[in-house]
Amino acid sequence: MDIKEVxxxxxxxxxxxxxxxxSFRSFSELLxxxxxxxxxNVCAETAVAAIRPKTVRFKxxxxxxxxxxxxxxxxISGTAVCNSSDKVxxxxxxxxxIYKPLAKLVSKxxxxxxxxxxxxxxxxxxxxxxxxxxxQHTNQDKQNFRSQITSNLHQNIPSHVESNQTVGPSKTASQxxxxxxxxxxxxxxxxxxxxxxxxxxxxxxxxVKGSEYPRSYYKCTxxxxxxxxxxxxxxxxxxxxxxxxxxxxHSKPQPPKRNSSGTQGLGIVSxxxxxxxxxxxxxxxxxxxxxxxxxxQNEVGLSARLTYQGNAPLPYDPxxxxxxxxxxxxxxxxxxxxxxxxxxxxxxxxEDDEPRSKRRxxxxxxxxxxxxxxxxxxPRIVVQNSADTEIMVDGFRxxxxxxxxVKGNPYPRSYYRCxxxxxxxxxxxxxxxxxxxxxxxxxxxxxxxxxxxxxxxxVASETDLQAPKSKDKR
DNA sequence: TACATTTGACCCCCC
DNA sequence: TGGGGGGTCAAATGT
Numbered sequence: 001m002d003i004k005e006v007x008x009x010x011x012x013x014x015x016x017x018x019x020x021x022x023s024f025r026s027f028s029e030l031l032x033x034x035x036x037x038x039x040x041n042v043c044a045e046t047a048v049a050a051i052r053p054k055t056v057r058f059k060x061x062x063x064x065x066x067x068x069x070x071x072x073x074x075x076i077s078g079t080a081v082c083n084s085s086d087k088v089x090x091x092x093x094x095x096x097x098i099y100k101p102l103a104k105l106v107s108k109x110x111x112x113x114x115x116x117x118x119x120x121x122x123x124x125x126x127x128x129x130x131x132x133x134x135x136q137h138t139n140q141d142k143q144n145f146r147s148q149i150t151s152n153l154h155q156n157i158p159s160h161v162e163s164n165q166t167v168g169p170s171k172t173a174s175q176x177x178x179x180x181x182x183x184x185x186x187x188x189x190x191x192x193x194x195x196x197x198x199x200x201x202x203x204x205x206x207x208v209k210g211s212e213y214p215r216s217y218y219k220c221t222x223x224x225x226x227x228x229x230x231x232x233x234x235x236x237x238x239x240x241x242x243x244x245x246x247x248x249x250h251s252k253p254q255p256p257k258r259n260s261s262g263t264q265g266l267g268i269v270s271x272x273x274x275x276x277x278x279x280x281x282x283x284x285x286x287x288x289x290x291x292x293x294x295x296x297q298n299e300v301g302l303s304a305r306l307t308y309q310g311n312a313p314l315p316y317d318p319x320x321x322x323x324x325x326x327x328x329x330x331x332x333x334x335x336x337x338x339x340x341x342x343x344x345x346x347x348x349x350x351e352d353d354e355p356r357s358k359r360r361x362x363x364x365x366x367x368x369x370x371x372x373x374x375x376x377x378x379p380r381i382v383v384q385n386s387a388d389t390e391i392m393v394d395g396f397r398x399x400x401x402x403x404x405x406v407k408g409n410p411y412p413r414s415y416y417r418c419x420x421x422x423x424x425x426x427x428x429x430x431x432x433x434x435x436x437x438x439x440x441x442x443x444x445x446x447x448x449x450x451x452x453x454x455x456x457x458x459v460a461s462e463t464d465l466q467a468p469k470s471k472d473k474r
Numbered sequence: 475t476a477c478a479t480t481t482g483a484c485c486c487c488c489c
Numbered sequence: 490t491g492g493g494g495g496g497t498c499a500a501a502t503g504t
Binding site: 201202203204205206 | 477478479480481
């Protein structure tokens with residue numbers, strides 16, 4: 001334990017003063033002692049990094065995937081110990097800290113998210129397996145809902161990795177870690193892929209009326225790409241809604257390629273630029289920049305939603321089944337993850353490209369509120385396809401147990417419940433009555449379990465997740 | 475030094 | 490037509 005303590009100190013405070021402790025041994029030694037099983041070499045390297053007096057920024061550390069995610073001292077403390085290859089599960093994303101000795105901006109939300117992500121593997125060694133798994137999974141998903149897989153292979157790759165429970169991300173998704181690009185180390189260089197697979201630059205933030213939290217505005221960093229998105233947070237600081245505007249005129253940025261060592265590409269930057277946001281990649285794999293609305297449940301119990309304004313279908317959230325087939329902008333979205341193509345066809349309608357920014361938002365909000373109210377009433381549900389629909393969205397598995405046309409909305413509302421035992425979380429998804437392009441998902445309850453698939457944890461972009469900053473910053 | 479983020483101010487749209 | 494609010498710009502600031 002002592003050793004552990006020592007290691008903690010070193011990592012957390014890579015200051016020159018540290019060596020004063022007479023009892024200190026070299027970091028590598030300590031590590032070696034603490035971790036018998038782990039390869040000494042690795043430890044040594046880690047130690048060096050930790051001790052390095054100067055602050056090492058996350059960006060460079062692309063290889064250490066979850067690095068940015070963890071910043072809490074506790075996590076940090078675990079880093080040294082965790083490097084042992086055998087203790088992957090325990091180490092999780094903590095190792096990240098090593099690269100970020102300094103306290104970085106991590107919102108409470110992020111912290112909680114991270115906590116939820118406890119299982120998320122952090123060290124690249126550990127990650128590698130899971131990452132690959134994720135990638136494979138991703139590819140599979142793609143195949144499931146994409147016809148143009150070949151051309152777009154890169155698009156989904158980042159998604160899963162990123163996808164960690166964000167928000168919410170959320171970034172939510174969030175991812176979740178979508179929000180603070182800075183905190184989200186991986187892949188966060190010039191290109192900061194968010195959970196939706198694209199790179200965003202924040203160009204504005206504004207306090208919106210009626211919202212306690214600021215709305216963040218992002219632009220796709222791809223040259224000449226007109227796509228923008230705005231991320232809103234709910235009262236609890238979680239990403240509540242992400243609205244995309246415009247269509248990407250390019251494919252998703254090539255995700256960092258993982259070399260044989262599997263070090264690269266581990267990082268997932270939440271949209272937020274993350275942060276954004278936070279919508280989990282998995283949820284947005286198909287989010288090819290189009291407009292539509294998706295939602296991400298970064299935080300359990302959170303009612304977050306993702307909206308696309310424009311032609312684009314909403315690929316990522318299977319719930320809005322209709323989205324997938326939307327003929328609009330992105331032709332490549334064949335069927336949703338859930339494979340509910342049929343439903344999609346029902347719900348799908350030709351969508352205009354006309355951006356409806358401002359008004360749309362307020363309208364959607366009102367719709368959402370209305371929806372929530374109805375949901376509470378437990379409307380009679382007509383069960384359809386109850387057996388065949390088990391989908392994974394936002395990192396959780398959902399089973400569709402009903403669909404119903406509710407009053408005031410010509411579009412059917414689909415009801416889903418979490419497939420996890422003992423979990424009573426439910427959600428329903430429907431198109432906004434006044435805007436078929438918008439999907440509103442309402443969650444009820446909180447998950448009492450972790451995400452079934454770690455690799456898909458949404459990571460919210462740090463930026464979006466951050467608590468509203470006071471203007472005194474300057 | 476370069477780049478990203480922050481944030482006050484301005485512009486535009488809708489009611 | 491004016492006011493309010495959302496969206497964007499761009500200088501300042503941070504990393």
